[in-house]
Amino acid sequence: MTFWILAPIMVAAALGLLVVRKAVHAALLLAVVMISLAVLYAVLEAPFLFAVQIIVYTGAILMLFLFVLMLVGVDASDSVVETIKGQRLLAGVSGLLLGVLLITSLTQTTLGATVGLAEANAEGNIQGIANILFSRWVFAFEVTSALLITAAVGAMVLAHRERLTPRETQPAMAARRIRDFGERGAHPGPLPPPGVFARSNAVDTAALLPDGTPAESSVSRVLAARGTVRSAPASDVDDLVRQVKGHQPHAARHADRAQDNTQGGAPQ
């Protein structure tokens, strides 16, 4: 029963892995598949693997995927351009052939009566696994430790980067800011927080400058790259400009100047 509920979910999530554009969505779909697999392990009398699947696969490996996604590809979505002509079609056809081959051959074999693990799990599943793991498979288990330490060292070597330029110190940073201010007029202080003067203080809504234009430097670069920055609604901006003009002549001058630049009209 559990199987027939979970199997369609897993197949649908796996098929979603083929079509979703964003890598983060693919990772979440993979999480669905993995957790469903863990439940199936529990059904198949493998409680130890049930726990390991959730802890190691969903907990560690998938989180590692998400970490790397955050580091690498916040704006990474697949291109739909085919670099090899007809590759998608051929891949689909060959995949279909492989699937048909596997399924027909599997359904035509008779597996015989299921023995079940009641006898092997008599002392408990974990005790049973430990008995075999530390007797018949003990050499493979020891070799695994060599594999893991190699992987850890390899990851450190690959991720290590030699520092080619000296580290920028705080005085140097301050001097650079002031130099930028002197040469280009860049604002030397901290960047404006999002949502200031806007109708919403959400982090993805740009702050409004006194003349009603959104301040692009107030939203995170990452959000801009993802394309999830919301502008304050245009009607709100107009309302705000009208209020600013009505009540505050100093701020209104900015708005007028902006209008002059675009329309070339006379100051009101």
Add this chain to the structure above:
Amino acid sequence: MTEYVVLGAILFTIGCVGVLVRRNAIVVFMCVELMLNACNLTLVAFARQHGNLDGQIAAFFVMVVAAAEVVVGLAIIMTIFRTRRSASVDDASLLKY
């Protein structure tokens, strides 16, 4: 038991097609993980079929190897991304020329 093995076969096939179709190296990697998981399901199903725990041990070792593989593979993807600013498998084709 056949239904579990067939589900494993379907997931494996989907993983294969994903490796062939997807362009983002990280998603390709996820599809490889899907294939490993499909094999694990088959191993666990056959362990129950035959009534001994060797299949579960094999699945356990597959998980360990997958963990090590993911660590190294993602480090390689990070290194490629650092030099090319791209995680697309199409961009790492210099050996072709």
